[in-house]
Amino acid sequence: MRRFGRTLVTAALAVTVVGGTAGWASGESQSAVTGPPPGTAAWRADTAHGRALPDPAAATPHEVARFFAGLDDAARSALVRTHPLVVGNLDGAPVALRYEANRLAVAATGEARYASLAAPDRRILAFDPRGRGQVAEVFGDLEHAAHVSVIVPGSDNDATSYDALRAPHTGPVGMARALLTATGGSATDAAVAGGSATDAAVAGGSAADAAVAVIAWTGYTTPVGVGLDAADGRLAAAGAPRLARFTAGLDAVGAPDPALFCHSYGSVVCGLAARHTDASDIVAFGSPGMRADTADALHTGARVWAARGPSDWIADVPNVSFAGVGHGADPTSAAFGARRVPAADVRGHAGYFTPGTRSLAAFAAIAKGEVR
Incomplete structure (x- = not known):
C-alpha cells in the first residue's frame, strides 16, 4: 500500500x-x-483508364507505388490536377508528383498563412490543412x-x-x-x-x-x-x-x-x-x-x-x-x-x-x- x-x-x-x-x-x-486526407471520397469514386484508384486508407504504400508505375504521364498528371490533396499525401506515390500536387493543394487553400509553402523551390512531401x-x-x-x-x-x-x-x-x-x-x-x-x-x-x-x-x-x-x-x-x-x-x-x-x-x-x-x-x-x-x-x-x-x-x-x-x-x-x-x-x-x-x-x-x- x-x-x-x-x-x-x-x-x-x-x-x-x-x-x-x-x-x-x-x-x-x-x-x-487521423485517417485519409480530404478529397478521399471523390478519389474513391474516380478511375484511371478504367482502373479503380488505390484506397488511401486501405492500400499499402507498395500497392500505391505499383499502381502509379502502371500509369502513363498523362494519367498521372490528370490525377494530380483533379485530386491534389490525395496525391500529395499518398505514401508510395512518386516523389515529384507529390511535390507538384502539394503546390496545387497549398495554393488552393487560399490562406496566407500557408502561402510560403507553395513557393516553387519548396519540396512539400505532405500537406494536410485539417x-x-x-x-x-x-x-x-x-x-x-x-x-x-x-x-x-x-x-x-x-x-x-x-x-x-x-x-x-x-x-x-x-x-x-x-x-x-x-x-x-x-x-x-x-x-x-x-x-x-x-x-x-x-x-x-x-x-x-x-x-x-x-x-x-x-x-x-x-x-x-x-x-x-x-x-x-x-x-x-x-x-x-x-x-x-x-x-x-x-x-x-x-x-x-x-x-x-x-x-x-x-x-x-x-x-x-x-x-x-x-x-x-x-x-x-x-x-x-x-x-x-x-x-x-x-x-x-x-x-x-x-x-x-x-x-x-x-x-x-x-x-x-x-x-x-x-x-x-x-x-x-x-x-x-x-x-x-x-x-x-x-x-x-x-x-x-x-x-x-x-x-x-x-x-x-x-x-x-x-x-x-
Whole structure:
C-alpha cells in the first residue's frame, strides 16, 4: 500500500512538472487528425483508364507505388490536377508528383498563412490543412539520396507555425537544415526537385548534396504547450501509425531506410512506431521517455540512440508511467541500453542542432551512415 501511495505521488508530480516546467502554460487538449486526407471520397469514386484508384486508407504504400508505375504521364498528371490533396499525401506515390500536387493543394487553400509553402523551390512531401495542419518537407534530393533522415518534432509544431520565425537551428525546419549542412549538403537546396547530383553541381551545389536528404516531418497532431496532452500518450499513439506509414512510403519509392531524429514528445511517437518502421537508426533527444522500459523493448532492428544536454529541463520530468500519465524510462539511462550521443555542450531543450556542438556532429555521422 505504501508503494502504491508513492506511485500516486510520483504520477501527480509528473503532471505538475510537465504542466509547469520552465513557466510554460498548460496546453489545451487537442483532437488528433487521423485517417485519409480530404478529397478521399471523390478519389474513391474516380478511375484511371478504367482502373479503380488505390484506397488511401486501405492500400499499402507498395500497392500505391505499383499502381502509379502502371500509369502513363498523362494519367498521372490528370490525377494530380483533379485530386491534389490525395496525391500529395499518398505514401508510395512518386516523389515529384507529390511535390507538384502539394503546390496545387497549398495554393488552393487560399490562406496566407500557408502561402510560403507553395513557393516553387519548396519540396512539400505532405500537406494536410485539417485542424492545425500537418506538413512534411524535403531538404536535399530525396530521389537520389544515399541516406535519408527524418526529423520528428515535439509539442507546438503544425502547418500554421511551420514557417514562423524561430531561434536558429530549432523547430523542424531549422533542425533539418542544420543537419543537412552538417552532413556536407547545401542548406540552400541547390539541387532542383527531381534532379541529379550533376544537376546540383550545375545549380551551384555539389555532388555531395545528393548524398543525404533530410525530411522535416510534422505529420501528426502535436500537443500544444506542455500540459496533460504532453504527459500522456494519446496523441503519440495516433501519430505513430502515420509515421510508420510515412516511412513505408519512403521504402515503396526506393528511398534508403531512414534515420529518425526524434525530439521531445516526438520521441514518444518514435518509440511507439519503432517496431513498425524499417528505420536504420532511432535517435531520441530531449526525451521524456519512449513508452518502453529498455531499448530492446522497442522491438526494432534499428540502432537506438539517446541524448540529453545538462541544462535541458526535460531532466526535471519524472520518468514514470502510471494510469497513462508519463512516458516511462529515461532513454539516456544506462539501464535503458541506448547508445549515448555526446551532448555536454548542448544548451537548453532545443539546442541539439546548434553548429559546433558534439551532438550535431554525432547526428551528422549517424545520418551519413558512418557509425556502426
